[in-house]
Amino acid sequence: MRLTPKQLPWLKALLHLACALPLCWLIFQVMSDNAGGDPVQFIIHYTGKGTLNALAATLCVSPLARWLKWPLLIQCRRLLGLWCFAFGVLHLLAFLSLDLLFAWSMLLSEIVKRPYLVVGASGLLILTALALTSFKAAQRKMGRRWQQLHNWVYLAAMLGPVHYFWSVKSEIIEPSIYLGAFILLLYLRRDRLMRWLSITA
Amino acid sequence: MTFSRGILTRAQWQESEAAVTPEAVFRERRALIKALGMGAVGASLPGQVHAGILDLFGDSKPKEFSTQALEYAKASGFVTDEALTPETKVIRHNNFYEFGTGKQDPAANSQGMRVDPWQLTIEGLVDKPLTLGFDDLLRRYPLEERIYRLRCVEAWSMVVPWVGFPLAALLKEARVKSGATHVAFETLFDPEQMPGQKNRLMGGGIHYPYVEGLTLAEAMNELTLMSVGLYGKTLPPQNGAPIRLVVPWKYGFKSIKSIVKIRVLAKQPPTSWNRLVPHEYGFYANVNPQVDHPRWSQASERRIGPGGLFSAERIPTRMFNGYGDYVAELYRGLDLRTHF
Numbered sequence: 001m002r003l004t005p006k007q008l009p010w011l012k013a014l015l016h017l018a019c020a021l022p023l024c025w026l027i028f029q030v031m032s033d034n035a036g037g038d039p040v041q042f043i044i045h046y047t048g049k050g051t052l053n054a055l056a057a058t059l060c061v062s063p064l065a066r067w068l069k070w071p072l073l074i075q076c077r078r079l080l081g082l083w084c085f086a087f088g089v090l091h092l093l094a095f096l097s098l099d100l101l102f103a104w105s106m107l108l109s110e111i112v113k114r115p116y117l118v119v120g121a122s123g124l125l126i127l128t129a130l131a132l133t134s135f136k137a138a139q140r141k142m143g144r145r146w147q148q149l150h151n152w153v154y155l156a157a158m159l160g161p162v163h164y165f166w167s168v169k170s171e172i173i174e175p176s177i178y179l180g181a182f183i184l185l186l187y188l189r190r191d192r193l194m195r196w197l198s199i200t201a
Numbered sequence: 202m203t204f205s206r207g208i209l210t211r212a213q214w215q216e217s218e219a220a221v222t223p224e225a226v227f228r229e230r231r232a233l234i235k236a237l238g239m240g241a242v243g244a245s246l247p248g249q250v251h252a253g254i255l256d257l258f259g260d261s262k263p264k265e266f267s268t269q270a271l272e273y274a275k276a277s278g279f280v281t282d283e284a285l286t287p288e289t290k291v292i293r294h295n296n297f298y299e300f301g302t303g304k305q306d307p308a309a310n311s312q313g314m315r316v317d318p319w320q321l322t323i324e325g326l327v328d329k330p331l332t333l334g335f336d337d338l339l340r341r342y343p344l345e346e347r348i349y350r351l352r353c354v355e356a357w358s359m360v361v362p363w364v365g366f367p368l369a370a371l372l373k374e375a376r377v378k379s380g381a382t383h384v385a386f387e388t389l390f391d392p393e394q395m396p397g398q399k400n401r402l403m404g405g406g407i408h409y410p411y412v413e414g415l416t417l418a419e420a421m422n423e424l425t426l427m428s429v430g431l432y433g434k435t436l437p438p439q440n441g442a443p444i445r446l447v448v449p450w451k452y453g454f455k456s457i458k459s460i461v462k463i464r465v466l467a468k469q470p471p472t473s474w475n476r477l478v479p480h481e482y483g484f485y486a487n488v489n490p491q492v493d494h495p496r497w498s499q500a501s502e503r504r505i506g507p508g509g510l511f512s513a514e515r516i517p518t519r520m521f522n523g524y525g526d527y528v529a530e531l532y533r534g535l536d537l538r539t540h541f
């Protein structure tokens with residue numbers, strides 16, 4: 001079986017649906033009063049994990065394309081990356097609006113003071129840069145620098161799970177699973193990663 | 202602000218319960234909103250789909266733990282002017298890792314818990330060790346209502362109408378021996394009933410049974426309450442049925458739930474969170490806006506009140522959760538930065 005250009009739009013639609021449905025589910029849970037007595041933490045955790053899931057899916061694309069020999073699959077990567085960014089923004093928005101209740105000064109002072117927030121914010125900053133330059137025009141204009149910039153996703157892939165791991169009280173098993181999965185995803189592209197690191201250094 | 206035993210003088214922060222949205226009105230509103238929302242969704246579905254869809258989203262709830270009405274003296278002395286946190290939020294937003302680490306896990310996983318019969322023992326440095334059965338918990342001491350602020354170490358807070366009796370009454374009956382300095386508490390250990398104790402993944406990696414402790418002076422303070430009820434009824438399991446501690450000037454985790462053992466000791470007992478993460482959770486755990494948790498500020502808190510998701514409030518946290526008049530003297534000469 002091969003992925004044909006004709007099937008690609010369908011696959012993309014399916015992936016959009018797969019990313020949008022969890023969000024609809026979240027909204028439904030909150031609206032129908034099934035997200036607990038105080039859904040704030042629920043929403044923050046849910047969108048945070050959504051960010052990590054979408055990031056993992058994004059990082060699965062190229063190894064999967066190579067393994068299946070489906071080069072067209074690469075064209076789904078931007079879509080997943082942008083969903084990852086969207087979940088990340090929602091995660092930050094939920095924290096700012098529902099937990100801090102728009103205490104902007106507190107948002108800034110907290111991000112500076114708390115190491116796990118520095119880590120999370122840095123990851124989101126990287127995702128923002130990647131999202132803003134994700135368009136074809138930006139890619140053309142930036143040339144080789146585009147790839148260099150987008151390699152920073154590997155750093156984001158470390159910062160995300162570390163932020164999660166660091167943010168929990170004692171329940172470290174789930175964050176550990178995420179951390180392990182991301183290390184595996186980076187291990188799959190170790191050659192490329194080493195090359196990038198040696199150039200950057 | 203004045204309060205002396207027996208004589209009640211209303212302080213600035215006190216206001217009558219009349220200012221609070223009555224529970225019945227709240228429930229009615231909620232039912233109305235629910236009916237509107239769910240009704241609209243429901244009406245648009247063909248008949249045979251109804252059961253399936255609603256099941257899928259957990260609307261057909263598992264059996265609920267049944268609470269019973271309590272006889273008690275209505276809140277008069279210890280009250281606050283702040284709006285009560287609605288009962289539905291108090292019983293559905295809980296930290297009780299024995300039933301899971303998610304905030305809604307305890308309500309979901311504890312409804313089958315058996316609390317009657319129950320045995321609470323008071324032992325250690327006492328002249329008269331006691332064993333209280335379920336009925337003793339509700340009838341041995343006169344019950345009174347107290348409306349306390351509850352400040353969680355995670356920087357959210359509630360206002361809760363507890364029903365209970367002072368811990369001091371219990372300790373006086375057991376006749377604490379001289380030389381005693383601390384009191385230790387232990388939660389029920391029953392992995393069959395408490396899935397978090399059986400499964401590390403679910404129980405958050407805490408060593409069970411959960412243990413907590415107070416100094417004897419803290420335990421004897423008039424604010425320290427043994428609570429058996431909430432909103433005029435017995436406690437549901439997620440809130441610590443059948444009996445729990447309430448120490449309103451300390452972070453919530455000190456207020457240990459579903460207690461089976463109280464030991465009077467001559468030394469400070471090890472406590473669960475302090476043992477697990479000592480740099481984050483101290484033994485004293487007094488609410489203190491000046492001492493941050495390593496991962497968040499304690500200077501303010503998010504009040505979980507009667508309103509919706511976007512109408513919550515961020516309010517400054519008060520020293521000793523606003524109960525300094527009653528407890529500050531307990532810590533005279535103690536550096537609360539090191540003894541946090």
